[in-house]
Amino acid sequence: MADVKLSTQPYKGTRDFYPGDMRIQKWIFDQMRAVVEGYAYEPYDGPMLEPFELYAAKSGEELVNQQLYWMMDRGERKLAVRPEMTPTLARMVAGKIQELPRPIRWYSTPNLWRYERPQRGRLREHWQLNVDVLGGDPLLADAEILSVALSIMKRFQGEHLVQVRVNNRRLMDHFFMGLGLSAEVALKVTKALDARAKIGEEKYATWLAELGITASQREQMEGFFQSSFEQIELKFACEGTRELRALFSLLEESGFSKNQVVFDAQVLRGLDYYTGTVFEMYDTSPENNRAMFGGGRYDNLVGLFGKEKLPGVGFGMGDVTLRNFLETHGLLPSLGGGVDVLVALPKSEWRVHSETIAHQLRVAGMKVMTPLSIEGFGPQLKIASRHGARYAVLFGDAEWAEKKLIIKDLAAGVQEVVAAADLPAWFASRKVTNP
Amino acid sequence: MADVKLSTQPYKGTRDFYPGDMRIQKWIFDQMRAVVEGYAYEPYDGPMLEPFELYAAKSGEELVNQQLYWMMDRGERKLAVRPEMTPTLARMVAGKIQELPRPIRWYSTPNLWRYERPQRGRLREHWQLNVDVLGGDPLLADAEILSVALSIMKRFQGEHLVQVRVNNRRLMDHFFMGLGLSAEVALKVTKALDARAKIGEEKYATWLAELGITASQREQMEGFFQSSFEQIELKFACEGTRELRALFSLLEESGFSKNQVVFDAQVLRGLDYYTGTVFEMYDTSPENNRAMFGGGRYDNLVGLFGKEKLPGVGFGMGDVTLRNFLETHGLLPSLGGGVDVLVALPKSEWRVHSETIAHQLRVAGMKVMTPLSIEGFGPQLKIASRHGARYAVLFGDAEWAEKKLIIKDLAAGVQEVVAAADLPAWFASRKVTNP
Numbered sequence: 082m083a084d085v086k087l088s089t090q091p092y093k094g095t096r097d098f099y100p101g102d103m104r105i106q107k108w109i110f111d112q113m114r115a116v117v118e119g120y121a122y123e124p125y126d127g128p129m130l131e132p133f134e135l136y137a138a139k140s141g142e143e144l145v146n147q148q149l150y151w152m153m154d155r156g157e158r159k160l161a162v163r164p165e166m167t168p169t170l171a172r173m174v175a176g177k178i179q180e181l182p183r184p185i186r187w188y189s190t191p192n193l194w195r196y197e198r199p200q201r202g203r204l205r206e207h208w209q210l211n212v213d214v215l216g217g218d219p220l221l222a223d224a225e226i227l228s229v230a231l232s233i234m235k236r237f238q239g240e241h242l243v244q245v246r247v248n249n250r251r252l253m254d255h256f257f258m259g260l261g262l263s264a265e266v267a268l269k270v271t272k273a274l275d276a277r278a279k280i281g282e283e284k285y286a287t288w289l290a291e292l293g294i295t296a297s298q299r300e301q302m303e304g305f306f307q308s309s310f311e312q313i314e315l316k317f318a319c320e321g322t323r324e325l326r327a328l329f330s331l332l333e334e335s336g337f338s339k340n341q342v343v344f345d346a347q348v349l350r351g352l353d354y355y356t357g358t359v360f361e362m363y364d365t366s367p368e369n370n371r372a373m374f375g376g377g378r379y380d381n382l383v384g385l386f387g388k389e390k391l392p393g394v395g396f397g398m399g400d401v402t403l404r405n406f407l408e409t410h411g412l413l414p415s416l417g418g419g420v421d422v423l424v425a426l427p428k429s430e431w432r433v434h435s436e437t438i439a440h441q442l443r444v445a446g447m448k449v450m451t452p453l454s455i456e457g458f459g460p461q462l463k464i465a466s467r468h469g470a471r472y473a474v475l476f477g478d479a480e481w482a483e484k485k486l487i488i489k490d491l492a493a494g495v496q497e498v499v500a501a502a503d504l505p506a507w508f509a510s511r512k513v514t515n516p
Numbered sequence: 517m518a519d520v521k522l523s524t525q526p527y528k529g530t531r532d533f534y535p536g537d538m539r540i541q542k543w544i545f546d547q548m549r550a551v552v553e554g555y556a557y558e559p560y561d562g563p564m565l566e567p568f569e570l571y572a573a574k575s576g577e578e579l580v581n582q583q584l585y586w587m588m589d590r591g592e593r594k595l596a597v598r599p600e601m602t603p604t605l606a607r608m609v610a611g612k613i614q615e616l617p618r619p620i621r622w623y624s625t626p627n628l629w630r631y632e633r634p635q636r637g638r639l640r641e642h643w644q645l646n647v648d649v650l651g652g653d654p655l656l657a658d659a660e661i662l663s664v665a666l667s668i669m670k671r672f673q674g675e676h677l678v679q680v681r682v683n684n685r686r687l688m689d690h691f692f693m694g695l696g697l698s699a700e701v702a703l704k705v706t707k708a709l710d711a712r713a714k715i716g717e718e719k720y721a722t723w724l725a726e727l728g729i730t731a732s733q734r735e736q737m738e739g740f741f742q743s744s745f746e747q748i749e750l751k752f753a754c755e756g757t758r759e760l761r762a763l764f765s766l767l768e769e770s771g772f773s774k775n776q777v778v779f780d781a782q783v784l785r786g787l788d789y790y791t792g793t794v795f796e797m798y799d800t801s802p803e804n805n806r807a808m809f810g811g812g813r814y815d816n817l818v819g820l821f822g823k824e825k826l827p828g829v830g831f832g833m834g835d836v837t838l839r840n841f842l843e844t845h846g847l848l849p850s851l852g853g854g855v856d857v858l859v860a861l862p863k864s865e866w867r868v869h870s871e872t873i874a875h876q877l878r879v880a881g882m883k884v885m886t887p888l889s890i891e892g893f894g895p896q897l898k899i900a901s902r903h904g905a906r907y908a909v910l911f912g913d914a915e916w917a918e919k920k921l922i923i924k925d926l927a928a929g930v931q932e933v934v935a936a937a938d939l940p941a942w943f944a945s946r947k948v949t950n951p
Contacts (some may be wrong), residue, residue: 087570087821100558103558119884121856125532128531129564129627132527177534196590218889386521419558446554450555453649
């Protein structure tokens with residue numbers, strides 16, 4: 082049909098997961114799921130396309146105007162490919178707010194899309210673990226969410242390589258108000274600060290100047306950012322500093338060191354809906370010093386859908402930065418392949434025997450391939466090793482006549498003859514099971 | 517910000533998965549994965565948005581012109597939300613065709629989108645298990661793919677409730693050519709036949725008339741559809757009938773009954789790229805008599821991307837029809853909830869004790885919730901049962917002084933006092949583990 086050949090490349094900034102990558106991906110998310118399910122978080126999911134308005138309401142200008150993938154459907158409804166999960170979560174919680182038992186502890190593993198210039202650690206799509214608590218005492222919830230995030234890093238044996246940097250939006254509001262900024266300008270300054278590391282000092286300064294920030298205001302900001310939490314507590318005492326102090330105490334009580342969880346006034350998060358605690362997790366190693374993921378408290382999001390407010394806190398942990406982190410630090414295990422054993426098919430009239438053997442091993446939980454061609458021992462062994470099988474089960478006329486089978490251990494390079502009836506027991510005793 | 521409240525409804529024709537639904541969804545896909553991994557199929561995935569051309573090439577007019585969700589990105593590239601997985605599979609296989617060991621056995625569980633009028637069993641998005649083999653002897657591959665599909669139904673204990681109806685595109689080409697139809701008209705007739713059950717006899721007749729099908733041709737078609745496979749074998753002997761005969765023999769040899777796998781000349785499949793075997797699986801119970809899913813052989817898809825052809829065969833099994841089937845026949849198990857045990861938090865100064873207990877049980881693989889509020893026995897027990905916890909671990913001043921804990925079995929309504937140190941052993945002996 083087509084004379085011009087189609088490209089084999091995926092769309093720019095996206096990934097194909099071939100089986101080897103897919104296994105790593107699955108392993109990563111299995112670890113995360115094990116931790117959050119241990120904390121009794123329940124899985125949920127929503128559609129990948131959502132009404133555009135869902136993000137227009139509270140996600141922030143940059144995301145909506147510059148990063149959203151959107152389209153009109155054939156009925157002229159404006160749809161967005163979801164760029165983040167929290168609005169879907171808030172919509173779903175609001176939809177059943179009367180019946181859901183509280184506190185609501187939910188997690189999800191959505192695929193999310195943003196139009197960005199692809200670079201290391203930043204693609205146009207990524208998979209993300211989203212973990213949220215809604216309801217309950219806000220401080221206990223904030224502390225739990227940070228514990229869950231750190232427990233995940235612990236599961237990956239990387240908790241000593243990361244640091245959680247915490248700030249509070251209420252403290253920032255208090256500070257900006259004292260500086261004489263209106264709420265509107267303060268929000269814009271927040272954006273500039275959030276982008277600062279990415280855009281560089283020069284552009285940051287121009288941005289602030291455009292917002293009408295004076296030299297004196299800028300100086301006060303720098304002073305603020307360089308202050309310790311104790312200095313800020315004294316000078317800017319408010320609800321925000323009290324929340325931070327209480328949160329730090331809870332986390333210390335839980336055994337997290339003062340170096341693992343620190344105050345950082347420059348952590349702001351780009352999303353408009355955060356209202357209290359905000360945080361980011363950093364890889365502290367010099368070669369990879371960067372924010373891996375973050376989250377925060379949003380007290381007004383559920384209220385957008387109805388009368389009832391329900392405060393929440395959560396974080397999103399993306400697979401791209403996390404996998405970079407695990408690779409950089411050698412924390413990915415070597416995972417087994419997709420084939421435990423090949424059962425040979427030496428003659429077409431023995432196909433049923435071959436299938437019966439394969440069936441017995443499958444029932445025992447093994448991954449069993451049969452060749453899709455009739456071939457001799459040599460070619461079949463070649464197929465088995467090319468697919469990374471650990472074992473091959475072979476038989477020819479002589480073996481079949483005596484109801485025996487040859488088991489070849491392809492890793493060790495040795496073989497053994499066993500009675501056909503003893504085959505499942507042979508493998509069971511060697512614990513060859515699915516990884 | 518917004519005065520008008522946002523809707524809590526998801527986009528029409530899509531679904532929210534609340535935790536209860538999500539658990540069922542996960543259970544369904546876990547069963548399917550266990551079967552296909554047993555056959556040594558390896559997981560893969562590709563991006564949800566693909567270049568529009570990928571579908572324009574071979575998926576068929578109806579899908580591309582009427583059903584595709586698509587958009588322009590900010591760089592004027594035309595992207596489609598993937599409506600089916602096979603083009604992505606072909607693209608990925610073509611991209612590494614030299615290095616992938618054959619036969620290639622792959623599976624995926626993508627979310628797919630089509631703009632359709634939502635109705636029972638047909639939504640705008642669904643999750644689908646995709647299973648494909650590329651390479652190997654085509655007949656052995658076709659037989660294996662059908663065996664895998666039936667093994668999945670067996671895993672769900674529903675194999676006696678379904679029937680696989682098989683046809684062959686080469687036979688249909690041979691028949692249509694004998695009828696004097698050009699390849700182009702034959703393809704259009706195929707579409708009309710594929711839609712027949714959905715649109716009704718009247719519209720079907722009009723459609724055929726518009727294609728210039730004469731009364732005599734239509735009569736011959738009806739005769740063909742009413743013939744047994746044996747009659748067709750005699751009258752229309754060709755490559756297609758020989759392939760069908762060989763396939764039926766292989767499946768009979770593998771133990772599938774003549775009633776489980778049957779010939780059906782009216783099974784055509786709507787996609788343009790099928791070239792040989794095509795099949796659909798039907799629920800045979802009268803109240804639900806409908807196609808559940810299907811697939812077929814495509815010999816020219818990989819060749820669209822380069823010089824090398826690599827024939828393949830596969831099927832897609834969607835979650836919407838499958839779940840309807842499992843529900844109709846009572847084949848869904850009752851699944852546990854997300855909480856095994858609640859560990860109480862009677863006083864704020866005991867938070868660390870509470871956490872330590874929770875941690876011990878989490879390490880043992882249990883799903884453990886702690887309340888996010890300080891409350892007495894009564895309210896805590898209420899929280900535990902509202903969340904569906906099986907057990908609650910409680911303690912007050914008296915218990916704590918003696919290093920004892922109360923374990924309450926909320927299902928049985930009984931309680932027991934144990935030494936704090938014996939708690940993990942108590943649960944281990946009762947095998948309270950994650951389902």
